[in-house]
Amino acid sequence: MNASFFDFKLFAIPENDNSASRCIGENAKHLLLLFNPAEQLEELQSFLSKILQAIQLDLQKDALQLPLNPEESIQLAAIANNKNCSTVIVFGHPLPQLGLHLELPLYYPTLHQGITFLLTDPLLSIYQERQNGGKKMSGALWSALREIFLTT
Helix, strand or coil: CCHHHHCCCCCCCCCCCCHHHHCECCCCCCEEEEECHHHHCHHHHHHHHHHHHCCCCCHHHHEEEEECCCCCCCCHHHHHHHCCCCEEEEECCCHHHHCCCCCCCCCCCEEECCEEEEEECCHHHHHHHHHCCCCHHHHHHHHHHHHHHCCC
16 A cells, blocks of 8 residues: 555645635726735835836736635635635645645746646745846746736
């Protein structure tokens, strides 16, 4: 028997997942943004708003925001379907915690079951890098966002 077959992490997904009710925004462009609640600081929300403005999106009108604690597990695909989201951007959460057992590289948009997923570093990390003059993470994010939203 190969014991390594069972060598993986399990994440308990609650049966009564009420995380969809915590979504903030109008969702006009069917975009779900998932981030750590600690990243709801005013300067980070302003930073996120500027990122979205660069691709002609408004944070409040065009997207849904879902703050998710690092220890919390959800069914992201079910929430995205329930909220009619065609694009999901995950800032710094591991996919198994979100009920997705996929391996996605950071900053590479991936279509899965009709939803485009983009996995990135935490928003705070991207913000801090920019504040220190770096552009690696923000440049990769910009390239991915252009690919998703600005291609015809």
